[in-house]
Amino acid sequence: EAQVTQNPRYLITVTGKKLTVTCSQNMNHEYMSWYRQDPGLGLRQIYYSMNVEVTDKGDVPEGYKVSRKEKRNFPLILESPSPNQTSLYFCASSSLAGRSGNTIYFGEGSWLTVV
């Protein structure tokens, strides 16, 4: 079954304690991205990756890091989380090939609270 898997789904953490949200896809997709969702703002892109070792900033990259060492994995790293990073996070992936790129797969979301 085609899927994007995020972990953890729910996390409460403290300010400054480094955390990583993992994202893995099983569809051999080139494109992966991270979004955060905040009330009234919709989803905003944090970082994206067009392929292994190719990453770039989205609209709200401050306070986040990513890496793409393998095609299937795209972890989101919060080096020193702050309360304003409390949000719902989504990982998404898609192919870059023609009409296949019109199908975007989302993970189930990770609810992160920083206290």
Place this chain on the structure above:
Amino acid sequence: AQKITQTQPGMFVQEKEAVTLDCTYDTSDPSYGLFWYKQPSSGEMIFLIYQGSYDQQNATEGRYSLNFQKARKSANLVISASQLGDSAMYFCAMRGRDYKLSFGAGTTVTVRA
């Protein structure tokens, strides 16, 4: 830069009636795709419908149809015969040639029995 505007923060609709959710967009890309997603209270993003900028016909998927007016840069979602399970947040999104998916702020739909 791409921009998606959803001007209706919330809407109420009677069960079995149709509802139209507004979405306008702005882009300089000649080729782009428009998406609608549903997000129930559990949080997952559920894909509803897709419209390509060069598609000649409006997209339809079951009870969902997309009213695509390219000249007006409008991509409204129509949900026919609303059901209680349609109560959710709905997002309009656009993808340009850079593959970035830009979202509107969303519209909350509440279906009344």
